[in-house]
Amino acid sequence: MSLEISQGTPVEISEERALTDSRRQMVLNMGPQHPSTHGVLRVILTMEGETIVGCDPVLGYLHRGVEKLGETHRYSQFVPWTDRTDYVAAPSNNLGYILAVERLCGIEAPERATYWRMIMGELARLASHLVWLGTHALDIGALSMSLYCFRERELILDIFETFCGARLTTNMMEMGGFSRPIPDNLPGMVRDFCNIFPEKQVEYESLLSANPIWLSRTRGVGVIEPDAAISMSLTGACLRGSGINYDVRKATPYLYYDRMDFEVPLGTRGDVYDRYLVRMEEMRQSISIIEQCLDQMPTDGPLSLTESPYVIPPHDSVMKTAEDMQRHFIWVIKGFSPPKGEVYQAIEHSKGELGYYVVSDGTPIPYRVRLRTPDFVNLQSLPYMAQGAALADVVALIGTIDIVLGSVDR
């Protein structure tokens, strides 16, 4: 048995370049305030002329110690903190944490609430992909894309606002379901969005997919070999762009994704353009999933568990019965104590596999909350992709990984 490093194909460095005098190398600092690093990412680049020979991302400018805060708050109090990790797709973060805690407690939400969770998760994926597309294209030079993408994202944020009153940090999910009723006009709003969006997506693609500038900036840039993608633990479009079929929704279905009929798009070359195609196809599949959810969903039924000791009692019965009022009081003052144990719940976030590892010691406060955020792990591929690339490609590479620094630094 031998220890072998599987690195994929190494980038070839010409002999001439290898022999270059080190004095000709230049260290270039990019960020943390650079507009195309999508936040406060700092990258230290070692350059030889226009070519990158070394790349060292420096993280932590937005580190708030979310995991430490998780160890000091009660289970339900940590939900708003999950919004603030990946703030462009907050409902997905809520969902991952809530599913982890529900699994820890051994409860599950009613059917109707589960369908609505899926819809909100898919809308969050669309909202996140729209920000990715807008900013990624903006970085490479297609300024107008960001205007169009944010126009459609506004519709999604309106849906979030109608549902829970907040647009960005939604805090919309609760143990055992939803704490708020579904507004009557919400299904109609979601339907309308599903009808509007596909046409708009055709518009985006007509602007980009065959655009010679877009092609020359993305084709063959930032190629990740399949073996290297697996070895670097990449997930999401970064992995699927290289042709590896791993989507958490298909591979280990959670919620009702096993009832859904959808495809996992795969790339072939593993470059920036393939990852663009994968994400565009994912948006189409998301719309299809949302429509299937609306069709399959029961129109009536509870949105939250009522009997479980882990769930806050519904407002009506708190006002009417003494038992529920006592339960409500205890739930608010003391919190709830899941059994001792540990769970790892992975969901397919818009950026990849989002994992919550929660350890309980039987008290109302989690013993350890670990966030395995997809973009933190995916960002590891930046030095790999940047090796031998041109300086101007770095913005394309950062854009294609699709990072949100709140989620990277936590």
Add this chain to the structure above:
Amino acid sequence: MAEEQQTGGPADSPGRRIWATGHWGPTEPEEHPAVIAVRERFPDSFVDAVNFRDEMTIRVDRPALREIVLFLRDESSLRYNFLSDLTAVDMLRLRDNPRFDVVVQLYSIPRRQRLRVKAAFNDGDPVPSMTLLYEGANWLEREAYDMFGIVFEGHPDLRRMLLPDDWDEGHPLRKDYPLRGYREYVQPGFENPAPRVRSRFRRP
């Protein structure tokens, strides 16, 4: 109420769960292929296997951790070829000795199965690095070093990940690290620096 919570309420009814059970293999440790294989191959290093909420955790001895993960990766019937997560837990308040657990979440892309491998160790013990097996462990181990002060043996570049390089206040995710740090912070507009208060929520 405490008893109710232990048994779990309506929740433990059989049937399909929305949080995706069944992707961790058989629930009985005796039937799980990875547990059987590891126990057979490494009888001295295998500690035990625990199942909670259908999730299988194998606990092994620290020195053999890398060999066991390599075996799990390369064995043709197991092929846990994807490192989902690598992190640590400070067990200071739960047990006396050893203090830390390193937790490796594995996933097998061809077999669509997850597995968790844990190894316990004391402060200062070197933990075998996984970077030789999975390049993705690089930053995850740097983060674990940053947050817990765990030294990974064989890591190519063990620096701080999220905190500044010159951070001299220790490792914040340790359980004996105060929530607001060891330093006193100046409050603008007040004469005295902010006190280092503990969390409002005390553990019982």
